[in-house]
Amino acid sequence: MRPSHSPFKEYVRQLHHKKTVRAITTATIVVGLPVIGAYSCLLATRRLKLERLKITIANEHADLAGLKIIQLSDLHYGPTNRNNRYFNRAIDIVNALNPDLIVLTGDYYQWDPDYIHQLPAMLSRMRAPLGIFGCFGNHDYGSCYPGKIGNDPIDYRIVKHTFDKNNITILTNETIRLQYRGQGFNLTGLHDLWSGMFDPIEAFEGVNTHFPTIVLSHNPDTAGLVERGYDLMLSGHSHGGQVSWPLIGSLTTPMIKKHFRRGLHRISERKQIYVNRGLGHTFKMRFNSPPEISLIEIG
Numbered sequence: 001m002r003p004s005h006s007p008f009k010e011y012v013r014q015l016h017h018k019k020t021v022r023a024i025t026t027a028t029i030v031v032g033l034p035v036i037g038a039y040s041c042l043l044a045t046r047r048l049k050l051e052r053l054k055i056t057i058a059n060e061h062a063d064l065a066g067l068k069i070i071q072l073s074d075l076h077y078g079p080t081n082r083n084n085r086y087f088n089r090a091i092d093i094v095n096a097l098n099p100d101l102i103v104l105t106g107d108y109y110q111w112d113p114d115y116i117h118q119l120p121a122m123l124s125r126m127r128a129p130l131g132i133f134g135c136f137g138n139h140d141y142g143s144c145y146p147g148k149i150g151n152d153p154i155d156y157r158i159v160k161h162t163f164d165k166n167n168i169t170i171l172t173n174e175t176i177r178l179q180y181r182g183q184g185f186n187l188t189g190l191h192d193l194w195s196g197m198f199d200p201i202e203a204f205e206g207v208n209t210h211f212p213t214i215v216l217s218h219n220p221d222t223a224g225l226v227e228r229g230y231d232l233m234l235s236g237h238s239h240g241g242q243v244s245w246p247l248i249g250s251l252t253t254p255m256i257k258k259h260f261r262r263g264l265h266r267i268s269e270r271k272q273i274y275v276n277r278g279l280g281h282t283f284k285m286r287f288n289s290p291p292e293i294s295l296i297e298i299g
């Protein structure tokens with residue numbers, strides 16, 4: 001008679017255990033990956049999330065407390081991302097929030113100039129008493145690669161003109177002065193870092209140092225490249241990682257300071273940056289990085 005815990009029984013038990021683990025792993029991959037893939041492509045790209053945050057600007061010259069800023073970024077409107085119903089839903093949400101100021105932080109298009117006139121017309125439906133202002137992202141110069149401006153038909157000058165015609169001002173290395181409840185502040189917009197025209201010295205020429213400064217700069221890597229003082233930089237570019245796997249992280253984040261790929265970060269005692277995850281996408285997929293509308297209240 002065999003003992004109940006014979007080596008043979010233990011061998012069979014381990015064999016069955018390994019088979020069970022293998023079967024569960026295979027089933028998870030076979031069933032799970034298509035489910036995750038379908039979710040990432042069909043749902044996650046449209047699951048808009050409103051991020052409400054309060055940011056303190058410690059400037060002794062002006063108190064902007066209560067100023068409500070909406071930030072939209074990285075719309076990538078084009079052949080792979082032309083869901084007007086989705087963008088109109090975002091615009092309705094923006095208008096329902098009654099912002100004082102709306103800012104756009106670049107990457108409006110995706111390689112195709114046929115969409116250049118449609119997007120500003122749609123965005124011009126947004127309402128804010130201080131207006132709508134923006135900066136360019138790398139995709140708005142006709143290429144997404146450094147130093148390759150003009151390799152495809154999108155021309156940033158035409159883009160700027162079409163936005164202008166719809167009362168949306170794109171700031172290209174320039175500063176304007178705005179007023180909120182009698183308090184002045186600077187709004188500075190920079191050319192994109194990859195455009196070859198990024199010039200913070202030129203952009204800050206119009207800054208009045210007696211007022212707080214909010215900077216629009218598409219690429220978060222610029223936060224450390226602007227030597228002049230600013231209070232808040234608003235950026236995009238990273239899409240929050242776009243596809244951001246738990247434990248592994250983002251597979252493609254085209255920036256050096258990858259920890260700046262989303263959210264609020266302090267650069268120095270005065271300077272801080274907020275990075276919006278974007279509204280669109282560069283390829284039809286998002287995971288663990290929902291598209292974003294930011295509502296920033298200055299505290």
Ligand SMILES: [Fe+2]
Binds near residue numbers: 074076137237238239
């Ligand atoms: Fe982008």
